[in-house]
Amino acid sequence: MKKKKPTFVRQESVRYLRLGKKKKSLRKWRRPRGKSSKIRLKRFSYSPMPSVGYKTPKKESGRIHGLIPKLVHNQKELESLTKDNIAILARVGAKKKLELIKKADELKIKVLNLNSRGRK
Numbered sequence: 001m002k003k004k005k006p007t008f009v010r011q012e013s014v015r016y017l018r019l020g021k022k023k024k025s026l027r028k029w030r031r032p033r034g035k036s037s038k039i040r041l042k043r044f045s046y047s048p049m050p051s052v053g054y055k056t057p058k059k060e061s062g063r064i065h066g067l068i069p070k071l072v073h074n075q076k077e078l079e080s081l082t083k084d085n086i087a088i089l090a091r092v093g094a095k096k097k098l099e100l101i102k103k104a105d106e107l108k109i110k111v112l113n114l115n116s117r118g119r120k
Contacts, residue, residue: 006048011039064112078103087111
């Protein structure tokens with residue numbers, strides 16, 4: 001098992017609200033470009049900067065929970081999935097979505113976006 005990747009936070013994100021002091025969605029990584037920036041200089045005890053060593057292995061890249069994601073539009077596509085796939089339901093109607101969810105439960109296939117915001 002690989003080591004957990006650190007969270008790369010933007011410089012000064014702890015200081016300012018607009019950079020994500022309280023709102024995690026605003027904490028987007030931006031490369032520090034300051035002349036005497038300690039993060040840019042990769043000083044000890046400062047937050048880490050993304051670099052080559054943090055890349056995920058080729059075998060694991062693109063996987064979600066160790067499974068290969070596949071977009072599913074209908075039952076035929078759902079039945080073609082194997083045990084090392086995870087289904088992502090496409091934008092379909094409510095009736096078809098319920099049918100796909102029931103079929104996925106029968107086939108014991110995990111569905112990734114069941115708790116999407118659009119559903120009630």
